[in-house]
Structure formats: C-alpha cells, structure tokens
Amino acid sequence: MNRILEEVIRQNGATVDRILSEHTLGYVVSDNVANAVAETSFDNTSAQAIVKHLNGLLVSTCQSVVRDIDPANKLCFMRLATRKFEYLVAPEEYFTITVVQ
Amino acid sequence: MNRILEEVIRQNGATVDRILSEHTLGYVVSDNVANAVAETSFDNTSAQAIVKHLNGLLVSTCQSVVRDIDPANKLCFMRLATRKFEYLVAPEEYFTITVVQ
Numbered sequence: 073m074n075r076i077l078e079e080v081i082r083q084n085g086a087t088v089d090r091i092l093s094e095h096t097l098g099y100v101v102s103d104n105v106a107n108a109v110a111e112t113s114f115d116n117t118s119a120q121a122i123v124k125h126l127n128g129l130l131v132s133t134c135q136s137v138v139r140d141i142d143p144a145n146k147l148c149f150m151r152l153a154t155r156k157f158e159y160l161v162a163p164e165e166y167f168t169i170t171v172v173q
Numbered sequence: 174m175n176r177i178l179e180e181v182i183r184q185n186g187a188t189v190d191r192i193l194s195e196h197t198l199g200y201v202v203s204d205n206v207a208n209a210v211a212e213t214s215f216d217n218t219s220a221q222a223i224v225k226h227l228n229g230l231l232v233s234t235c236q237s238v239v240r241d242i243d244p245a246n247k248l249c250f251m252r253l254a255t256r257k258f259e260y261l262v263a264p265e266e267y268f269t270i271t272v273v274q
Binding site: 122125126129130133137138140141142144145146147148149151154155156157159 | 219227243247248254255
C-alpha cells in the first residue's frame with residue numbers, strides 16, 4: 073500500500089510543485105486504510121486535524137449521503153468554500169488528497 | 174420565518190429562472206428550522222431525500238468539521254462533484270439552497 077502511495081507521490085512531484093507555487097496554503101495526502109498523514113506541507117498538528125476531521129469523518133459521510141440519494145452514484149470531488157480558506161478534497165481508492173487554498 | 178423565505182424566493186424568481194434555463198437538473202430550497210422542503214423543482218420524494226440527507230445531515234457535519242479545524246472559520250459554500258451530478262449547496266441563516274446540475 074505505502075509503496076503505491078510513494079510511487080504516486082514521486083510521479084506527481086512536478087504537479088504538486090506547480091500547484092503549491094500558485095495561491096495555495098498547503099496540502100495533505102492521507103492514507104485511507106490507516107487514516108494517517110502520508111505527505112503534507114503543513115505542520116503535523118494541522119495536518120492531523122485535517123486528516124482526522126476532513127478526510128476521516130467528512131469524506132465518508134459525504135460518500136454515504138451521495139449513495140443514499142442515488143445508490144448508483146459515487147462521490148468524485150468535494151469543494152468546501154469557507155470564510156478563510158477553500159478546501160479541495162479528492163478521495164481516491166487508496167488515499168485522499170486535500171488542498172487548502 | 175416562512176414570510177422571510179417567501180419574500181426571498183419571490184425576489185429571486187428571475188435569477189432562479191435564469192439558472193434553471195442553463196445546465197441544471199433542478200433545485201431545492203429547505204427551511205433550516207423545520208428541515209422541510211420550502212420550494213423545489215423536483216418531485217416530492219427526490220426533494221425530501223436531498224433535504225434529509227444533504228441539507229440536514231451533511232451541512233451540519235461540514236460546519237462542525239470546518240469549525241473543528243479552525244474555530245474562527247465558517248462554511249460558506251459546498252460543491253460535491255459526483256459521477257452523475259454536481260450538488261451545489263449554499264447554507265444560509267434561515268434556509269439552505271441546493272442546486273443539482
């Protein structure tokens with residue numbers, strides 16, 4: 073599992089650098105199985121908070137809600153605009169990527 | 174409460190018509206206090222499902238999550254891209270507007 077993730081992170085290094093050079097505060101990549109931080113540009117406390125709340129609790133609730141409304145549907149991407157930031161969450165099969173901008 | 178909502182719906186009638194004439198499947202406006210459908214372009218069953226799951230459960234979870242990460246922050250707008258549709262949810266003080274496109 074971790075090797076898949078590391079491989080993906082390595083392959084997308086250039087894209088990550090490009091995204092970070094624009095109006096982005098940072099990103100967190102979390103492992104879906106362990107629900108742990110895999111790669112982040114934040115400090116550990118902020119990253120843990122985002123992983124625990126956003127990637128852990130919210131993404132699974134969202135997926136359930138989308139499936140409750142239409143069982144043949146599936147969540148692809150989530151954008152949360154808040155007063156201070158915008159959270160962009162991309163849930164994948166093995167990992168979840170959250171970008172804060 | 175209902176009078177405020179009816180007033181807002183009446184004032185925004187033209188905007189609603191414009192939005193609906195584009196690539197939109199429909200919309201639901203729900204009352205935050207009673208958690209009931211106030212105005213919709215869907216049939217009652219679909220509207221009830223959206224209000225119950227999206228506006229009732231998900232918006233409050235989202236607001237808690239955003240506040241858990243940063244207590245001074247507040248949810249403004251939520252976009253859920255799914256395989257079939259995109260849900261755009263705008264939580265306001267007295268009502269929540271959901272557009273499906």
